[in-house]
Amino acid sequence: MKIAMLGSGFIARFYADSLHAQRRRDVIHSVYSRNLEKAARFAADYACAHHTSDMEEAIAHPDTEVVVIALSNDMHEAAVAICAKHRKHVLCTKPLGRTAGEALRMMRLVEGAGIFGGYLEDLCYTPKFLKSLASVRQGGIGRVLWTRSREAHPGPHSDWFWDKSKSGGGAIIDLGCHCVEIGRNFIGKDVRPVEVMCWADTQVHPIDAEDHAVGLVRYANGAIGQFEVSWCFRGGMDLRDEVAGTEGTIWMNNFLRTGFEMFSTGKGGDYVAEKAEANTGWLFPVGDEAHELGYPHMFTDMFDSIDQGRPPQETFYDGYVVNAILDAAYRSASSKRWEAVELPVWRGAEASEAIKGYRTYDDKHYLIKEEVLPGGVTKRILKDKQTGEVVSVEL
Amino acid sequence: MKIAMLGSGFIARFYADSLHAQRRRDVIHSVYSRNLEKAARFAADYACAHHTSDMEEAIAHPDTEVVVIALSNDMHEAAVAICAKHRKHVLCTKPLGRTAGEALRMMRLVEGAGIFGGYLEDLCYTPKFLKSLASVRQGGIGRVLWTRSREAHPGPHSDWFWDKSKSGGGAIIDLGCHCVEIGRNFIGKDVRPVEVMCWADTQVHPIDAEDHAVGLVRYANGAIGQFEVSWCFRGGMDLRDEVAGTEGTIWMNNFLRTGFEMFSTGKGGDYVAEKAEANTGWLFPVGDEAHELGYPHMFTDMFDSIDQGRPPQETFYDGYVVNAILDAAYRSASSKRWEAVELPVWRGAEASEAIKGYRTYDDKHYLIKEEVLPGGVTKRILKDKQTGEVVSVEL
Amino acid sequence: MKIAMLGSGFIARFYADSLHAQRRRDVIHSVYSRNLEKAARFAADYACAHHTSDMEEAIAHPDTEVVVIALSNDMHEAAVAICAKHRKHVLCTKPLGRTAGEALRMMRLVEGAGIFGGYLEDLCYTPKFLKSLASVRQGGIGRVLWTRSREAHPGPHSDWFWDKSKSGGGAIIDLGCHCVEIGRNFIGKDVRPVEVMCWADTQVHPIDAEDHAVGLVRYANGAIGQFEVSWCFRGGMDLRDEVAGTEGTIWMNNFLRTGFEMFSTGKGGDYVAEKAEANTGWLFPVGDEAHELGYPHMFTDMFDSIDQGRPPQETFYDGYVVNAILDAAYRSASSKRWEAVELPVWRGAEASEAIKGYRTYDDKHYLIKEEVLPGGVTKRILKDKQTGEVVSVEL
């Protein structure tokens, strides 16, 4: 497939490294950058036939089959509009919009034009995530009660990220979009996110936006999706997820602890990994960063979906739902109370079965807990269905 | 030192195992249980000279120098009152009270009687915690921005814990007391806890109390103490703490991942560890459970403090502050908004310096971020102090 | 590139899964199996245009550009001979031969025919390995002193592996080939492997070949490559490597501990990972098995090398050197002494500088050790160059 890349910065290069690696058959044929010199350098580095400082030219180019948006957040909507105009499939980096309103308009643009709209939510495509999700769907951990997704590092590379007017916010919009969608996948995309409670503060940096936030998203079935985002973390890039269910739990460490540990006194050695903070002492490189971050599997799903005429795992609709949750998070951080998630468009279930479900022990009792004690005795703690009395039985 | 043990159940035995281990010189000379037979069995197991089903008899016994309360939560206050009456030093298990009001009365009883009141908050005495706290105080991670303390397992052993009238609540009162005090220690006991936001629900068990909760405690200096408690966790006993500061981070795993891993097909093998859920497959025993849970170091501090006439690290006052924070958590879970921590007695600082503090780059700019790029170039992101404009400089 | 796959069993399918994944452009157009039905099933599963039970037909097929040998060890040489006859590039699974003699003949066949001979040593292509090797070459851990490579699991899937006449041996030939080449890469392919000491035994299985072995390969510069192989390991597939150098160390866990942990009570769940032994309790799946085992990067290097007319990282010559080391290991296991590595063809350095090199402290002393003591004092332990006396100095 022939790709037009919009943007030539950090993320565009990261995408390109994945797209042109491992003998993949899709190629970036055109690149757009506001700065023509940067576009030319990118085109040289990635052997693109065409480069331009006119975005529409790259999109409208007759060879362009699909457009990848790797621009600052404030430019997503305009880029999508041009794709819609020229009916070119489009993949947009995260977050989709700066607000749900913006994201909803982008969704309507692609749906109206009948083009493919893929949401480049890479952390929902890491191999660990994909396998976890499959296990969860097979019932490996029972009903999901709670998820925790944490993304924290010392702050983004690009300067526009630190400018709220361009980015739409701080750590919540930058990192929370990942965390929220990770939680939503595990809990179930069909389950409505109802309300959000969020704390946010600017603890360290001289910026207007928040550099640290923690939030809880409550879903209609009673499950909770917790997110923790920070631009204040020291120690590298902390990407960890947890899922707790009625029958099990999953822990994932996507970056800092992947079974690869190195100690160096520092004579020799060089760049270790994205956002690593040190090059001596104990270091935790990752084998193949793009892979651990989900890029190859993400692009495979996107292009296979286009080929097969089916929606990808992560669509513009998903991006819009994420933005709606983040909007509620911002409102909550300000109002200091739970805020409803406003979803003018909702395509999931209207009602969800509560995750609760008591285990009956016998006609008269519920089972609270069963445990094998050190001596081999089985102890059961029961609750009388009528009186509510708690009793314990040892067998 | 001669100890009277009040209670003969799970926690009393765990305490006794620690107290009588490793050639320690303090001895339990008397044990009280409501059930005389259980008292007799305990006395036989731990070679106690005296046992009784009359609590006051154990406390008032002329040989008793210090009393250890290992009773259900509803009996703490009454036990403390008898200790005060007979002017016997007292150590009370966690939580101190079911409410801050109860805890405050207990604190006033010991202070009024001039006796020693030690709060048996064992998880603030684990060797990892003690060394972490020392590092944090030495500035090893800079100013503390956020702590996370998580305690989760499949539910308590004792049946009274599942009865709200006896326990005072569910996972919050049972486990949150640990988490809150861990966070408070790292952030600084002198810093006032201001308000709490908490989600709580009964997700799995047929009980009135909450079996899962997540909360945030905001301190006067802007730091956040996060707690996560659950009686729904599957996989053993999950005791993890994290601390993030401006110059570093600490991760502690107190139980499930301590560098001890075992795989067994299950032919042979037996009880592995408290609250472990399996005895085949990959297992994660701990070397010395009492040690990892802080009991030896806790009792050492308590008895050394009595000997030296100084307060221990964890006092009845600390237990009362913890209860006040938990009270606010319960109110917040109900009101769905941040709730103020009500502290009729407060002995810390009245005002705390905010943790914020911008780094100046030059006369005109703040430094937002400095980073060494892969090629070796140093990139600095700056903010104009006047205009707020964000610029980036590469050197 | 159009590939003919020889073999349709476990490893052939694992290769095919990697080759046809992630939108790679190379395709398997033909498959050979002794069993025509199996060939047909494979062809259906992987959309191969052609299948046959005549090996030469698959190789000689005009569309075939490159042949992948995924056959039992006893059939490698014959297959290579046919590739040479038809001048088709060939990639051969590990081990190259059952003996160095066999491997040497295979090397001469491809070199004589002027075809490309790639050695499919996947574990020298895992992303962790590749990044480690780059770090080692940059001097990140100084001079390499010792490597440890361990591959252990409960025994191979295929029955022919358990038959020594087909496989050429047991765990040494099956797994040791990986370990030896991993060590050789870190120590340096230019450095001559001099001699081998090896213990081997049949500890558990009713077979003629060894099911457990440990060996040491001594290189000309004094470095040691240690290998540990077992078909008796319980707990999954244990793939761990360590490298120790004068300035650092590297630890890799390729399979059982990769930052992905799952607990399941076992209601739900299914197949977890190759050679996992359980599906309840704590499980350690890997995100993308083929990736963690090096297949994608290996095939990329192979096909890119063919395209670019350069040798791949792992050649038939490398496979032959590995076989020569394993031959010495077998001799040592029998003779119970160090055995020389016999290399009729050697293309590396004739002499290697010893890794030793003393640090001079001043004119009269060598520096043995320097250490900062708890109080901040620097302690240096020195050796008099003349007298050999050891003295310590504190500063």
Added chain:
Amino acid sequence: MKIAMLGSGFIARFYADSLHAQRRRDVIHSVYSRNLEKAARFAADYACAHHTSDMEEAIAHPDTEVVVIALSNDMHEAAVAICAKHRKHVLCTKPLGRTAGEALRMMRLVEGAGIFGGYLEDLCYTPKFLKSLASVRQGGIGRVLWTRSREAHPGPHSDWFWDKSKSGGGAIIDLGCHCVEIGRNFIGKDVRPVEVMCWADTQVHPIDAEDHAVGLVRYANGAIGQFEVSWCFRGGMDLRDEVAGTEGTIWMNNFLRTGFEMFSTGKGGDYVAEKAEANTGWLFPVGDEAHELGYPHMFTDMFDSIDQGRPPQETFYDGYVVNAILDAAYRSASSKRWEAVELPVWRGAEASEAIKGYRTYDDKHYLIKEEVLPGGVTKRILKDKQTGEVVSVEL
């Protein structure tokens, strides 16, 4: 119990810190050092009533009930002789002797005098080791096939260790004594160690003794105890053990990975842990070093054994067996072949049942392997008892 401490250096202080911690009832009443000033400083630091530069005076002191030898290796025998003369119980640090001959004489001295001889092999008393050993004895991992014990760090603190005449050797005698006894415990003290193969070299330091060695000890039942010792390791103190059995495996990390991780940019922070090499970046402190290294449990066993008139877990006899194994290791490093372990005194079993034992499948076949394939099919690989043919059956 009243203790006389011989020695006032690093190890004596480490012992004293453990002995006087945690409200233990035993006290060091006397200390001997060749250097009276150091003895006086030690006495002041640990509140010893008596100090002296005359070893016999400390031992013979009427208050002395037990003597702890914390001297350089060359002084152990002389010290034991004086203890025997005055019939004082004695605990000796590791290694017991510099050779088996020396150790045997020491053993005979204590046995002849009828005094208690405890071998202070602390790493056989770590809580993880004790619990592992209990699991192994309960059959948790079946029959033990192989153990690996690794102790590696950048070299000892004390200068005498670097002088072969005083220490008796290098890393083998210093660290190998631990590793050998750890393996011997797991395999069974009753099982005779038969022969040793060992590689040793001086890879880095300007010393006569070896600074790196790897060895295999073969036991009469076919089990292997592997040891890896190094004074060249960079990254801290690497203390890891593994045990593999027919039904499971155990992995222990005693020091560098114990569930305690800290990142520090280095502003603040101080001494982290014994033999840590850095104080910035990722650090891995241990909670309570003495505990993790086994000191408290070791002294408890020693004193309890004296009180109860029973032998401790680690006796002078054990120390002598360890020395005999190390002697064989040194001979093997020189002869380059397996060397027999010479045990003029052997108190274990004369013959041991081999660990081998085939599993019969049916009258005609042995079971080689059973495996559940991804699709749910059970595959069994069998061997014909008569013909030796290997066949596979799928069910």
